[in-house]
Amino acid sequence: MSRKNILQGLMAGTTSPAPAAAERPRATKGAIGAVSRSIADLKARAVIEVDPFLIDAGGLQDRLESDAAEDAELARSIATYGQQVPVLVRPHPTDENRFQIVYGRRRVLALRDLGQPVKALVRDLDDREAVLAQGQENTARRDLSFIEKVNFARQMADAGYDRKAICDALSVDKTLISRMVSVSERVPVALIEAIGAAPGIGRDRWLALADLMEKTGEDPDTLIGTMSLTAERQGSDQRFEALYAYLSGQRRREPPAPLRSEPIKGHDGRPLGDVSRGAASVVLRLRRSHAKGFEEWLLQNLPDLHRSWESDRNGK
Numbered sequence: 001m002s003r004k005n006i007l008q009g010l011m012a013g014t015t016s017p018a019p020a021a022a023e024r025p026r027a028t029k030g031a032i033g034a035v036s037r038s039i040a041d042l043k044a045r046a047v048i049e050v051d052p053f054l055i056d057a058g059g060l061q062d063r064l065e066s067d068a069a070e071d072a073e074l075a076r077s078i079a080t081y082g083q084q085v086p087v088l089v090r091p092h093p094t095d096e097n098r099f100q101i102v103y104g105r106r107r108v109l110a111l112r113d114l115g116q117p118v119k120a121l122v123r124d125l126d127d128r129e130a131v132l133a134q135g136q137e138n139t140a141r142r143d144l145s146f147i148e149k150v151n152f153a154r155q156m157a158d159a160g161y162d163r164k165a166i167c168d169a170l171s172v173d174k175t176l177i178s179r180m181v182s183v184s185e186r187v188p189v190a191l192i193e194a195i196g197a198a199p200g201i202g203r204d205r206w207l208a209l210a211d212l213m214e215k216t217g218e219d220p221d222t223l224i225g226t227m228s229l230t231a232e233r234q235g236s237d238q239r240f241e242a243l244y245a246y247l248s249g250q251r252r253r254e255p256p257a258p259l260r261s262e263p264i265k266g267h268d269g270r271p272l273g274d275v276s277r278g279a280a281s282v283v284l285r286l287r288r289s290h291a292k293g294f295e296e297w298l299l300q301n302l303p304d305l306h307r308s309w310e311s312d313r314n315g316k
Contacts, residue, residue, distance in 0.1 A: 047086045049117040050099060052108050055089055058100035058130065075110040083107060086119040090130055103134050128165065131156060135169025145199040147192055147206055153177060154184040179207060186210040188220045195243065196236030205244070212247040266294075 087104025101108060102125065104118075111118050125133065135152060144152070149170055156166045167177050183206050184192075191213075223243060261276045264286070272294065273286040286295040298305075 047119050047121060050089065050120045052112040052116075052118045054097070055087075055099045055101050055108050055118065055120075056092060057105075058090070058102060071106060071110065074106055075113055078107070078110050078116075079114055083111065083116070083119045086121050088123060088133060089120045090123055090125045100130075102130050128161070131159075131161065132165065132169045135166075135171075145197045146201065146203050147183070147195070148197055150180045150183050150206070151189070151192060153180045154189070157181065157184075176203075179203060183207060183210045186214050191220045191223060191243075194224045195239045198236040198240045200237040201240045205240070209240070209244055209247070212244070216247055218247065 085104075085107070087107050088102040089099040089104075090102055092098040092100050099120070099122070102123070104120075108118055123129075123133070135156075149172075153166050153170060156169060161169075163174055163177055167174060170177070172180075187206070187210050223246070261274050263274050264272045264284070266272050270290065271287075272290050273284070275285070276283040286298075288295065
């Protein structure tokens with residue numbers, strides 16, 4: 001199964017029956033109610049087996065790119081040692097026979113490939129609780145890059161979550177969230193996706209890139225095309241560095257030095273025009289009123305003059 005689009009990969013379904021979801025505890029009082037609630041809590045903590053094709057996409061996109069080698073290694077590990085860590089799912093909000101993933105997408109995909117059931121915890125979570133659980137699990141793993149966390153925070157903000165919820169989901173303080181938002185506002189999503197996860201690039205470098213984007217005012221689409229950021233032969237760290245170097249050069253670039261102008265005179269000393277010499281070019285200007293047709297003769301005979309110069313230079 002292709003892993004280029006993790007979310008799309010989780011959208012396929014089957015008609016196999018789903019395991020029964022944990023029942024809600026009845027609203028009873030006293031000792032019987034306490035026992036009922038305890039039993040319900042135990043059920044909620046139990047790990048059940050779920051057909052992987054009954055688990056649909058859910059939550060926010062946490063990864064900017066997938067790594068085929070890492071996915072294959074995960075599948076090999078599960079095939080050898082079994083699924084050691086359960087995934088978290090919730091009952092599907094619109095289909096009582098299906099589930100929605102909260103976290104553990106790569107494990108679900110690996111188990112689909114292996115034809116094995118998914119060991120899962122089932123929690124009855126609303127959208128906010130599901131996003132918080134997804135963000136906290138990502139933070140606990142510590143394998144999302146800074147820009148992937150920025151992208152996660154951006155999606156939460158776009159979905160209407162407040163700063164406190166974003167802080168709780170990513171386990172960071174308001175100062176860092178402000179910096180993340182600053183990056184997401186100044187570096188367009190298309191450019192972030194073109195660069196990729198960039199695991200070796202930290203907060204300070206992304207903030208510096210955001211500053212450069214703001215100062216240079218470069219068009220993101222032009223940058224993507226010019227810098228070939230989507231080239232598969234480059235890693236995401238290298239794509240970031242290429243873009244950073246390019247924008248840094250734009251910022252440091254100074255206007256070219258003015259050309260030095262000198263008068264041109266004919267054999268009798270009368271002025272014909274002027275010549276301007278620069279580091280990369282020489283510009284010859286002849287005034288028609290002074291040259292009196294010499295300019296046309298020069299253009300017509302320029303190939304012969306150049307040939308003669310070549311012969312003299314080569315000693316022929």
